[in-house]
Amino acid sequence: MSKMTVYRLVHSGELPAIRVGRSFRVPEQAVHDYLREAYIEAG
Numbered sequence: 001m002s003k004m005t006v007y008r009l010v011h012s013g014e015l016p017a018i019r020v021g022r023s024f025r026v027p028e029q030a031v032h033d034y035l036r037e038a039y040i041e042a043g
Helices: 003-012 028-042
Strands: 018-020 023-025
Touching: 003 023
Parallel strands: none
Antiparallel strands: 018 023
């Protein structure tokens, strides 16, 4: 997943993230959950 895709998902609210200074931190489990859901929907 590209960095821009992650930014887009964070800004749209599809991927939860915590803002730390000027950057975002996305919990690892949130990425796994998102990818699992995307795989199921595409499958």
